[in-house]
Amino acid sequence: MFPEQLNVPLGKWVNQFVDWLVINYGTAFEAFADSLLTILVALEQLLRGAPWWLILIAIAAITWHASKNWKLVAGLVIAMFVIGTLGLWDKAMQTLALMIVATSLSVVIGVPVGIAMAMSNRLRAIMLPVLDTMQTMPSFVYLIPALMLFGLGKVPAILATVIYAAPPVIRLTDLGIRLVDPEVLEASRSFGASRKQILFGVQLPLALPNIMAGINQTTMMSISMVVIASMIGARGLGEQVLMGIQRLDVGAGMEAGIAIVLLAVVFDRIGQAYGKRSQRTSSAEDGQ
Amino acid sequence: MSYIEIRNIFKIFGPDPNAALELAKAGSDKEEILAKTGNTVGLHDVSLSVEQGETFVVMGLSGSGKSTLIRHLNRLIDPTAGQVSFGGEDILSMDIPTLNAFRRKRLGMVFQRFGLLPHRNVMDNVAYGLEIQGTDRKTREAAASKWIDRVGLAGYEAKFPDQLSGGMQQRVGLARALATDPEVLLMDEAFSALDPLIRSDMQDELMKLQAELHKTIVFITHDLDEALKIGDRIAILKDGKLIQVGRPEEIVLNPADAYVQAFTRDVNRGKVLRARSIMEPIKPASGTDGFSTAHVVRYDTRLEDILPVALGSDTAITVTGHDNHPIGTIGKKQILDALSVHSND
Numbered sequence: 001m002f003p004e005q006l007n008v009p010l011g012k013w014v015n016q017f018v019d020w021l022v023i024n025y026g027t028a029f030e031a032f033a034d035s036l037l038t039i040l041v042a043l044e045q046l047l048r049g050a051p052w053w054l055i056l057i058a059i060a061a062i063t064w065h066a067s068k069n070w071k072l073v074a075g076l077v078i079a080m081f082v083i084g085t086l087g088l089w090d091k092a093m094q095t096l097a098l099m100i101v102a103t104s105l106s107v108v109i110g111v112p113v114g115i116a117m118a119m120s121n122r123l124r125a126i127m128l129p130v131l132d133t134m135q136t137m138p139s140f141v142y143l144i145p146a147l148m149l150f151g152l153g154k155v156p157a158i159l160a161t162v163i164y165a166a167p168p169v170i171r172l173t174d175l176g177i178r179l180v181d182p183e184v185l186e187a188s189r190s191f192g193a194s195r196k197q198i199l200f201g202v203q204l205p206l207a208l209p210n211i212m213a214g215i216n217q218t219t220m221m222s223i224s225m226v227v228i229a230s231m232i233g234a235r236g237l238g239e240q241v242l243m244g245i246q247r248l249d250v251g252a253g254m255e256a257g258i259a260i261v262l263l264a265v266v267f268d269r270i271g272q273a274y275g276k277r278s279q280r281t282s283s284a285e286d287g288q
Numbered sequence: 289m290s291y292i293e294i295r296n297i298f299k300i301f302g303p304d305p306n307a308a309l310e311l312a313k314a315g316s317d318k319e320e321i322l323a324k325t326g327n328t329v330g331l332h333d334v335s336l337s338v339e340q341g342e343t344f345v346v347m348g349l350s351g352s353g354k355s356t357l358i359r360h361l362n363r364l365i366d367p368t369a370g371q372v373s374f375g376g377e378d379i380l381s382m383d384i385p386t387l388n389a390f391r392r393k394r395l396g397m398v399f400q401r402f403g404l405l406p407h408r409n410v411m412d413n414v415a416y417g418l419e420i421q422g423t424d425r426k427t428r429e430a431a432a433s434k435w436i437d438r439v440g441l442a443g444y445e446a447k448f449p450d451q452l453s454g455g456m457q458q459r460v461g462l463a464r465a466l467a468t469d470p471e472v473l474l475m476d477e478a479f480s481a482l483d484p485l486i487r488s489d490m491q492d493e494l495m496k497l498q499a500e501l502h503k504t505i506v507f508i509t510h511d512l513d514e515a516l517k518i519g520d521r522i523a524i525l526k527d528g529k530l531i532q533v534g535r536p537e538e539i540v541l542n543p544a545d546a547y548v549q550a551f552t553r554d555v556n557r558g559k560v561l562r563a564r565s566i567m568e569p570i571k572p573a574s575g576t577d578g579f580s581t582a583h584v585v586r587y588d589t590r591l592e593d594i595l596p597v598a599l600g601s602d603t604a605i606t607v608t609g610h611d612n613h614p615i616g617t618i619g620k621k622q623i624l625d626a627l628s629v630h631s632n633d
Contacts, residue, residue, distance in 0.1 A: 187403030191417040192392030205407045
């Protein structure tokens with residue numbers, strides 16, 4: 001047995017810290033939560049309010065824009081249609097809204113953090129273990145304090161999703177910038193380009209394929225988080241899976257599971273198509 | 289004072305450059321410093337002057353510090369100790385905005401693996417330097433078009449670098465460096481990655497351009513033949529130290545040490561040596577009579593072009609100077625001496 005005198009009451013300290021946060025900054029957290037909620041609710045209303053065929057047309061248009069491939073467009077439209085036939089359209093739209101907000105937030109936070117990491121080896125050394133922790137820490141652990149700070153519902157679900165899903169876009173932004181050919185950077189510097197001109201004119205454009213791959217992974221991870229998020233009151237497809245588990249209704253769980261997979265496939269293919277497009281900017285002009 | 293002045297440059301790479309610098313200044317060599325301090329000496333007390341309008345070649349093998357040296361001229365690398373000045377202006381004391389303005393206006397650089405921006409087409413690559421300067425689109429594309437045309441790439445404006453061959457990519461690199469009309473062209477092993485035939489074409493192209501433009505060119509190479517072909521003067525680096533500086537013929541005829549001589553042994557002397565440096569000079573007092581007028585070569589004729597003349601002549605060939613007066617003679621002995629490697633030992 002490990003001697004008890006050496007026990008560190010870390011759990012107790014964390015509890016005290018969270019209590020202190022809730023007591024002193026509760027209102028600030030609420031204000032932040034409210035603004036996030038406003039955006040999410042507006043998006044959710046838009047997606048759920050729009051006629052189903054309009055959503056299908058939008059998906060088709062985005063897919064066409066990304067891939068210029070009719071087969072892919074048809075496949076993805078059918079996938080979305082199947083979600084509708086499973087009777088899960090409305091819930092899928094709720095999940096979609098949650099996913100879009102969480103992914104956007106991840107990208108808005110993740111890309112600048114990734115850039116900063118690429119610029120500073122010290123920051124990178126600090127961030128890598130933090131990212132590892134974000135990805136390996138069981139999500140329930142941070143769901144509880146999130147609940148205490150933001151209450152039950154969509155906002156803690158989004159934050160939990162961001163914590164879980166942001167690391168890939170951060171890592172791949174960092175990697176993409178670090179992989180830029182040093183001779184190209186030297187060339188740019190030798191012409192007197194400022195740091196800003198190098199970042200926006202050379203590093204980010206050349207890192208774009210990697211950043212797109214990161215965004216794609218982030219999207220996938222945020223979809224996979226929706227089931228867990230439903231446990232703290234986020235609505236959507238995850239809620240249906242949870243209900244299936246609670247009622248031992250294998251069929252209902254399976255339906256919701258299939259819908260989640262289909263949604264993931266749709267966004268994965270769209271993301272990949274954009275990734276490929278950013279990789280070969282020149283191939284678009286090849287036809288000339 | 290020369291246009292570009294490099295004074296006592298030391299560059300030390302490693303965890304503690306200053307400790308190593310003390311040793312280097314005290315005369316320790318590269319291996320000793322590496323063993324004692326774990327630092328690598330990149331450049332060891334290098335001083336050079338480059339005149340305006342000349343093509344100055346720095347030759348050395350890999351690890352000799354030549355690429356490090358050229359990067360000191362636009363401060364892509366800062367020295368551990370020493371001074372670099374352009375036209376009397378100390379570039380090491382420049383702050384970042386001043387340095388960037390200096391790089392934009394006065395320098396152009398060409399890279400071994402081209403360093404082209406892969407996401408931009410030929411036009412936008414060539415216009416890049418002007419874009420950095422903030423020139424408007426119309427002006428910079430007009431200038432870029434002119435240079436694309438000049439390096440023989442008209443019609444390729446919309447192509448991307450990965451759609452071009454190596455030689456064409458380096459033409460883009462050259463056009464890009466020239467488009468800002470810089471005073472100085474820095475060329476870091478610019479033709480080393482090209483096939484031999486293309487390389488020779490590019491060398492000719494560069495010499496043709498230089499005959500018109502009179503830029504100051506600092507050219508880095510590991511290839512002595514290339515150095516001898518395009519260089520007005522050549523500096524030879526070894527292990528970060530300067531071994532010899534001189535005109536191509538001086539390097540070939542009077543190698544400073546065994547290292548340089550080992551290089552020059554395989555040189556095609558016919559292409560390097562000129563009448564002036566192999567002739568037997570005429571004493572000014574001896575007048576201008578009694579010289580063959582049938583077999584005459586100018587002072588700057590290459591040895592390879594003298595040979596056919598010599599074959600057709602039984603007597604010595606007359607060499608004439610700037611004003612077409614005889615300044616020397618070349619007989620069979622001089623030709624044999626020039627062609628034999630050990631003649632100057």
